[in-house]
Amino acid sequence: MDSKILQEVSCIRADGEVVATSERIIRETALTVLVDGRHFATAMILGALEKEFVIGHLYIQGRIRHAGDISSIEIEDQTVRVKLRPGLEQRALPAALTSGLKVRHEDVRRCVQAILTSPIFEETGAVHCAGLFREGRESVCIAEDLGRHNALDKVIGAGLLKDVDFADVVATSTGRQPAEMILKCLSAGIPIIATKGVPTSLGVELAEKAGITLVGMVKRNSMVVYSHSWRIL
Amino acid sequence: MDSKILQEVSCIRADGEVVATSERIIRETALTVLVDGRHFATAMILGALEKEFVIGHLYIQGRIRHAGDISSIEIEDQTVRVKLRPGLEQRALPAALTSGLKVRHEDVRRCVQAILTSPIFEETGAVHCAGLFREGRESVCIAEDLGRHNALDKVIGAGLLKDVDFADVVATSTGRQPAEMILKCLSAGIPIIATKGVPTSLGVELAEKAGITLVGMVKRNSMVVYSHSWRIL
Structure with a gap:
């Protein structure tokens, strides 16, 4: 059974004798991300949590400061169309983190x-x-x-x-x-x-x-x- | 002992008690490749077989047809300077392989x-x-x-x-x-x-x-x- 994440493929299993069989393998998807109509990235990903991937990636790349900087995000087939709030400036990388978090x-x-x-x-x-x-x-x-x-x-x-x-x-x-x-x-x-x-x-x-x-x-x-x-x- | 491939780092081992120790980990190197004076790629690699890496990468990318297309290749610190034979054209990707190789x-x-x-x-x-x-x-x-x-x-x-x-x-x-x-x-x-x-x-x-x-x-x-x-x- 196929799913969004797994795909069934035909294959040959060779272990002394050769047997035609099938197997479920990871479905690799080419996701194209357009930001304000321009090509931003094409990523080979596992097709789940696409929206989270795009938002996280834009953030890591310094394009947004928080989710509210995104006016709209639409996913259709393997294309994601993102519109950003106008006038956003590139976010700079912090010099170093000073969080006092301690964890057992x-x-x-x-x-x-x-x-x-x-x-x-x-x-x-x-x-x-x-x-x-x-x-x-x-x-x-x-x-x-x-x-x-x-x-x-x-x-x-x-x-x-x-x-x-x-x-x-x-x-x-x-x-x-x-x-x-x-x-x-x-x-x-x-x-x-x-x-x-x-x-x-x-x-x-x-x-x-x-x-x-x-x-x-x-x-x-x-x-x-x-x-x-x-x-x- | 440090090597070109491994580097000793100080660390803390926590397993019930906490012990200051050291460990050898993989040395990651940023290798910059210049082709005919222009930036071609910066790759994070393990610092061994750098020359082979660069030649293989240029070939895969269709920039050369064989090793003879490279006039010179110099590696200094983390920079590789490649000179190509003049007049090379981009190599096209084969449509499909037809090799008759069979292997047990x-x-x-x-x-x-x-x-x-x-x-x-x-x-x-x-x-x-x-x-x-x-x-x-x-x-x-x-x-x-x-x-x-x-x-x-x-x-x-x-x-x-x-x-x-x-x-x-x-x-x-x-x-x-x-x-x-x-x-x-x-x-x-x-x-x-x-x-x-x-x-x-x-x-x-x-x-x-x-x-x-x-x-x-x-x-x-x-x-x-x-x-x-x-x-x-």
């Missing part, structure tokens, strides 16, 4: 655990997840996508639609954290990001400079805090 | 197995690998990078430097195969790509149209062939 390490663990139970991941083994949690407790949004980057954009977009104060949230992600993921947190103003994966050297360097708490290797009984560990109690 | 499924399995034994992956759990194998047997190059895309560019660049006929090679990769990975194989003329991961729907669709044999879920005793299965014996 048990809560960090629970936030990471909460994104590791995706049924789509279970079936296909082929998506990344991201999550956003107020003060490391209350879930704002959990999203799946082909890549870590898109999934994080989606939950940030959901946070904007719910008017969440990003200074109070913990973001979680599956997989590696290179510098670009940390840059998204800096742009959004998210002070803590935790992942079951590991960061890269530039990821750690940027988190240190940006005042972001970067937590990696989150497992059942341990985690590694790479920067600003005072936020983890 | 045991060989496909061995080629995938060969890229899963990276010591850097073992230590950090944070790299992707790609490999290129003549007729599914002789290894041309195995490369690691932060992402699947860069790793594939690197082995394709190595293939060009060794003057390999891509119609005779099997490429292997760790992780998912979205449309963009298949597009790289089409551009290079590689008829078979095999991965331990799974493809996306657009990946399968493109492989079918492009005449490329796409093999996923390669395990010890089984594999799934999504397109042009006649090439797998």
